[in-house]
Amino acid sequence: MYLIAAVVVALVGVSLLVLRVLRSRGGLLGAIRQGKAARVEALLRGKPQALAAARESVRGPLQAAAATGRRDIVDLLLAHGVDPAGIDGWGQGALHVAALHGHVELVRRFLELGVDVNQRARRATSDKVPARPGATPLHFACGAGQLEVLNALLEKGAAWDSVDERALSALHEVAARSGSVEVARRLLALGCAVDAVDCLGQTPLMLALAYKRTALAALLVAHGASPHARGPMEFTPLHLAALRGLEDLVSALLAAGANPLAANDLGQKPVDVARAEGHAAVAALLEEAGARAAVTSVAPEPTTQQEGAAVVAPPLPRTSEG
Template sequence: MRLPDLVSNSFRCSVYGERLVSAARDGDLPEAKALLECNPRLVRYSTLGVHNSPLHYAAAQGHHEIVSLLLESGVDINLRNYRGQTALMQACQHGHWEVVQILVLSRADIHRADYINGGTALHLAALNGHSLCIRLLLVDYIPSTQDLFNAMRGKSENLESITEFDQGALCEVVNRAADGGITALHMASLNGNFESVQLLLDFGASHSVVTEDDGTTMDIIGAGSTPLHYAACGGSERCCQILIGHGASLTAVNSNGWTPLMIARSWHKNWLTEILSRQPDGLLETPPSPYISLPLMSIVNIARECGWKSSNLHATYQETCVVCLERKCSVAAEGCGHQFCTRCALYLCSTTSSSVIVHGPPGSIACPLCRHGIVSFVKLPGTRPVDREIVNASPSLAFCTCYGAGPEKTYLENRYRKPISHGMLISLLRSSFRALSFRKLYTMKIDPRLCLGAPSTSPLDPFSVDRKLQNHLSRCWRSALRRSGYRSVSRGTWFSAFNQCVAATE
């Protein structure tokens, strides 16, 4: 391929890439579908400078339907922008739990860290107090077991018998430090996000971890500060109370020699003086966080295996879900046995945040039909795993040559009863694309075999070109251009020139 053609294709990809970015940012689902049908490789496009992909924009704005569309088109779910942030990190920063749910179901990496300050998606969710996002991020570490919460609080000795639970791995994720030793609990305490502080403590966050002076961040409080120091600086009474209730020390001194009480006074948080002056006798009994969701892990595993957008069932005897009245039931709640579709069960476990008294252990979800505490979901016998179709997205956009390769190629093969080589088709479409209307390309379907990133076993060789036919095409194309006065050639003239070329070679 010649250099001018490469430049032309790159410019064309950048134009349509910007259109896809605009559609992802504005939530224009039909526009995004049309662009991806024309060229699925546009999911790899990123903007200049900040290197944000359409997935980043859709996640930051909370357009979960476009996020699903981009994932189905084969986008890399862990793409980074200029500062190392992924789409999951931006969704957590803005609190779009539906986007976080989709990304977690698609197994996005929650351990990726920001290039600037080393923060993860958990840090961003805690910084802004998005408790729904926090529990979705930790879903793979909290098994759907009845006695889990009591075991984590030391009220049960059956912690070793709980399968699929690694308390060390959970504590490592929750207590992961960003630059300067700042954890998610530090960030939530500083900003007064009481619900996030309570949830992180219930998940095993350490209240005694201290910051450090590594020279990468400016710490105005001082190195060696605990989350209680940060809560005193933020001035949140509830955060201080919950930290003290879990055993945080009031006499801890940082590198500046300051206690939490001294920091509260220096920042003029005088209403904290009484709370930070006297250490209570023993640990205070604090209720569990209302954001704990025990059945979440079970329904997420079922959704990953069997899908969640529609019911993928063998038979039609399953009842319709009583919540949405649209999809077939695919899961049942352990205990009461009420049946729901996977999507409604996911929504129930992901959004429940009330402290309603239910007949179940702490962290169970109240059944919407009988108020029984749901601890786990089980898959119904008629539900089968979905067939995973691997989408091949090219890592490069500069050599994109599959615009307009759908109906034109099908028409030509049906017309002449023989396969049309990829190189010949691209030679034709290279000059005629400007004459085609975008409305005609709206419903195009791209043959995956035409993409340069297709497997080597593809029956179409992208570099096999009939030289004799190509020469005839070039001569007839120049003739058509002369007849049209070197203006844009119409669609009819284009097919007429092609008919002449094929007739001359037969």
């Protein structure tokens, strides 16, 4: 009996899933997503209610068209009065979506229609979709590694130094999402702050290390990213590099002056983190660096100074504040 009940529940679940798929493929939104321009045109002409129904969906019809990159379908929707600057239930405009997907022709089209190049995304109306409140099209382009779109937005005056509601800069977006070295290099050339902090106190370097964007992290270190920054739980970039077992970056951070003896809120030094994660080579490197730092942090015993000799101050210990 229990087996029969389980089979019935499974069949109901499958039926609901099939019904959801069929619904998503039907109607105006389904035609847009499938790139069926003739079907879209027929629905817009013959069923005015189809557009009204699509507007009630979380993903707006123009945003769905922008995701596909279909200029013909975008133009059909615009001809039927869809607002090019409208925001859908995801909190995004069509310009955000086109920038995300790298459709530079559509990006330029929406800008020609007067959409604000720095249009801000809003909070999503559903907790089932990603929310990026305050993000501009440039944030979306950088997060997706869309260099051509980034340049097109900059040509129209996009603010490369803007931050979203979580204080994420465009460089944070690159570090957390695409890891694009080319986009990061462009932002750094513009003057994007290499050590900007988000609402959690994280720098782009911290995010790059956390997500193992090794090439990007190396670029940020080369551009002077601070090895002394402190993020959540007082983790430093060296802690994060140790956590991920990134030997080359551990070496680069040490060369940049990172303190191998810095402790996080758990009392762990970077070497402790490396050992806990089983990164033996990194642990050995940090142990050696820690031993050197411990020696240099001890002031030498005072000695009798020869007359006229210069006074040499003992080396000071490096701290997490630099």
